[in-house]
Amino acid sequence: MAGAVAAAALFDGERLRCDVALAHEGGVVAAIERVAEPHSGPRRLVTPALVNAHDHARPLSTTSFGSAFLPLETWLPRNVFVTPPDPYLAAVAPLARAARAGCGAVMVHYTRPSGTLSPVDEARAIARAANDVGVRIAFAPAVRDMNPLVYGDETEMLARLSPAAEALFRDAFVREPATPQAYLDLVDEIAEAIAGPLVDVQYGPAGPQWCSRPLLEAIADASARTERRVHMHLLETERQRAWADRAFPDGVVRHLEEIGLLSARLTLAHCVHARPDELDRIAASGARIVTNFSSNMYLRSGLGPIREAHARGCRVAVGVDGQALDEDDDLLREMRLVHGVHAGAKLDPAWTRAGFLSAVIAAGRAAVGAPGDGALAPGAAADFIAFDLDALDRDRIAPVDPLDLLFTRGAAAHVREVVVAGRTIVADGRVAGVDLDAVEAELRTLFRANAGRHRALEAAWGPFDAGLRDWFRGCLGCG
Template structure:
């Protein structure tokens, strides 16, 4: 099916020559064919701001806000075990809800690093359900099944942790988290079978090692070899928390990024989420290799991971993108607010700016598209994909006191509430807060009902959680050398 049409914009951000006023954008078959002067708009015409559709470059497609499962302000090392309560009751509904929220916030493309499968379906069938959800919403996605084969509870032998707990709680943790992993060969084979099932113009399947601390040397080397052989992209967490930094320093005396380079993973095919605790020389290596870094400000704040050297990474030449990480600041998957938050935290101090706001917006979108494996740069130019975000500029500039640069109003106050339309591959997927193919409220209500019923399956874990959390805190504090 081809999608053609045209769009009027009183303001644009993203044309090669810079911001423009009174523009008409035309497209055919999902590709921009003309961007031209529209002349003066008739009196009373609604003012609109059109920019490239946003790219959420790191996400996990979490069904509902995670604090509803008792995770509020837990550090990652306790947060992750707790998220088992949010295991999807239905793969399709669990994916369609967050992808719909992403679209409503202006996203045209989302990375789905799939870390919490339902366990009710074969991995290939589960991936098909996620791809179906993305198709119904109308989004471009990357799908990377998160694969891991070590350190299920802590960054090392969990015996000491389990030994501090009563026998029944230790047995619960072993049965819940410490199951034998699949072999590296099988994990890679499954990813490639998923690619055969769902890869296409709107879906890019990638290798998704969960993180170096969760993957054996054998698995990481096998992924590096297979990525080099096939060109398949790789998406991975790196140095998200201080505990991971400590583990990396103990495990790789030569340096964890040096290790990634030695085994062949450090390449333009690699995207690294977080890098909160990366050091200057590591950022230089990442930049030189052409990898991308995805910063996830809301998630880093919620999980108390730290802010990260994002401005330094930019200045050292790293390609930066922005992700929601399934944990937006307001737990609403609002990608617009996450871009604004990243800029507010890292954009500079006083009169010194780390970057210009238009540059940060457009480059993070372009690098996000690269991370997701989508075509084009996101610019509003002939030959580029017809992927647009249209905002209600009358609402954004409600006061109309003086002429203000649209990009300044975007970074000052824009949210998903200002979205008029989202167009992806020439097809309108959001219009005035509605998704033609999805009933988001019904999906969320069904998820809530399913989760309320399923909580009885986790009664023991919920009952024993205070002791589990205390044991995790004690182990990690000792590991990092804290009192």
């Protein structure tokens, strides 16, 4: 595949260049050259493609299932209602929304399988969805082997329910976990089935509060042996911080370091409640932090020390986590929020706009296993976005840096073209490989048809939710 795009402005990852043409062939950038005459057609701003570095490929907004503004610990069980009715369609929708917003790569930390297929066949369905959309993905099948409902023994909490409700919730959430070796074997089998130039298979431990020490140690050993990347949550909420301080008195990040899990192969989502010494350990290891601003806001987790993490040398990426500000998977708006909030209140910001954009793309690509740091130069992967510069620069009153326009008003609506590995996956603002509107309509129909399956859970949800809250207040003292 070969092609070219004329850019009134092109940010190559280091500097802004005006009136150039980018040519690509065979999936890589062939040349970026100055043009003698400015392009007479619509003006375009070209930048490296974005990376949604932490996501779970949720099919539709979780708010539509009654989970708005719940704290994480009561929100997570509620996601049982969002179990995918069709794994292919459920993956196509969020991946297509990501592409439409300028993402060339997406992390799929797969936490809620449909149960309609074997794990390997479900992974094949997600890989097929990614191929049809055209995005790169990292696929990390999530694993947890303890604490299915609370950060401790759920017996007393469930015993407060009626016998029928207790049986119902046990059946929904409490299952015999797989052994560490069984999980490692499964990841190997999935990698054999789907790994390739556009698919990076990773280990996906859910987080220290959900994974036993033997499981984390086994993953750390396997990652060191195979060099396979690892993607996990860490210190997302106050409750997780309190649990970690009790479970690991010497420090949870120190424990990850001691077992060999904290390395440049590791990506840590959230880190909202990480402490300065923990940020120093993360920075020294080469691991990455993915911040998820809107998700942290909606789930009332906190803002996170992102400015301090950057100052201490941590590599920071940005993810949507299925909870973008307008629940539209618009990563560009998410990046603007992260930059605006964490740039600080000093006269000089923590990042320049150019530096921030380059840094989060580079860290995101490392998190998902995409080649290079995203910079556009001959020989680099042809992964880029063409924005509608005429719409961004709508007033045309004074010369304005295009990156200033992007960081003040840019959104998915300004994306006109997205190219990944030389393939145009968004053209004229629409996803080329799939009909997103039709996919979302079909998903809504399927979910509505399946809603009756959860009537008993819904009817018993109030006492269950109250029991969860009481447990966390009483056992961790951080309601």
